[in-house]
Amino acid sequence: MALATPESDTKLYILGSRAGPSVGGAQYMTCYAVVVGDRVYVVDCGYGASEQLVRGGLKLQDIRNIFITHNHPDHNIELGTLVYFAWYAGLTRPLDIYGPPPLQTVLDGYLQAIKPDVDVWLDDIGHPPMGPVTAHELSTPQAVMDDGTVKVSCTLVKHTPIFKSLAYRIDTPGRSIAFSGDTSPVQSVVELAKGADVLVHEAIYLNPNQAPALAGRTGDARVDNQERGSAIAGDAQKLLQHVVSSHTPIEEAGRIAQEAGVKTLVIAHTVSLMPGVTDGMWIAAARKHFSGEVIFAHDLMVL
Numbered sequence: 001m002a003l004a005t006p007e008s009d010t011k012l013y014i015l016g017s018r019a020g021p022s023v024g025g026a027q028y029m030t031c032y033a034v035v036v037g038d039r040v041y042v043v044d045c046g047y048g049a050s051e052q053l054v055r056g057g058l059k060l061q062d063i064r065n066i067f068i069t070h071n072h073p074d075h076n077i078e079l080g081t082l083v084y085f086a087w088y089a090g091l092t093r094p095l096d097i098y099g100p101p102p103l104q105t106v107l108d109g110y111l112q113a114i115k116p117d118v119d120v121w122l123d124d125i126g127h128p129p130m131g132p133v134t135a136h137e138l139s140t141p142q143a144v145m146d147d148g149t150v151k152v153s154c155t156l157v158k159h160t161p162i163f164k165s166l167a168y169r170i171d172t173p174g175r176s177i178a179f180s181g182d183t184s185p186v187q188s189v190v191e192l193a194k195g196a197d198v199l200v201h202e203a204i205y206l207n208p209n210q211a212p213a214l215a216g217r218t219g220d221a222r223v224d225n226q227e228r229g230s231a232i233a234g235d236a237q238k239l240l241q242h243v244v245s246s247h248t249p250i251e252e253a254g255r256i257a258q259e260a261g262v263k264t265l266v267i268a269h270t271v272s273l274m275p276g277v278t279d280g281m282w283i284a285a286a287r288k289h290f291s292g293e294v295i296f297a298h299d300l301m302v303l
Ligand SMILES: [Zn+2]
Pocket: 019, 020, 030, 072, 074, 075, 182, 269
């Protein structure tokens, strides 16, 4: 068991800061790690999570828990892959995974998919068996877990239209870090993040003139033509409506951080609805209502 540690020993790793499930751009999908000594707590497992944990210098076998904010692929598509690679790297402790329903169904499917290969390695090179992997479905605001090093709590956020979506707060011996998950602006995040050191909040950068230009455009529905990566099939206008109705304008993320009284706002999982928005523009917009420190997240940042 790691010792209770001073503030400087709790680190926040931004492993993937990309929003949405298109691949091939400059960023990987959402994944964060809160690291206390040699204990690694993972929040979300979008595509690239396993790779980025290793590139960030972390050991997959040091993962203690995985917390999923919601069952959108840019937050959970690598859950099974990460469980597999962590076991392959030597994780045999029980692994408890938390998230909203249908987490159990999602995990069962992943475990079923990797079982034939796990069985092969057991025999072939003498890997120890995989420890128990348990899904804990969370449907209400609650204290999630307390392992003596970190305390984790969650609340419900608003990510229309379908998904039950969570925000998490992780309190370590020296630091408290809250994650909004994907959400439109909600008071529950203010309450969850009250007095935290860090709030990692998603954000969109609005372009009020974009809607007419996008009407009827199909084939590649992305709302920012400058964005790199694979295409997004569908209707651009519908995608725009989804983005606007289920995510948080950057100025509102700043207002939420201010109301919560956090020291630092980390802007991550960003979607710009107009081209040419710089880090500095994001930060300036966040500062409209927030007087604390603002950091625009990039993959492999350690804070
Ligand atoms: Zn997302």
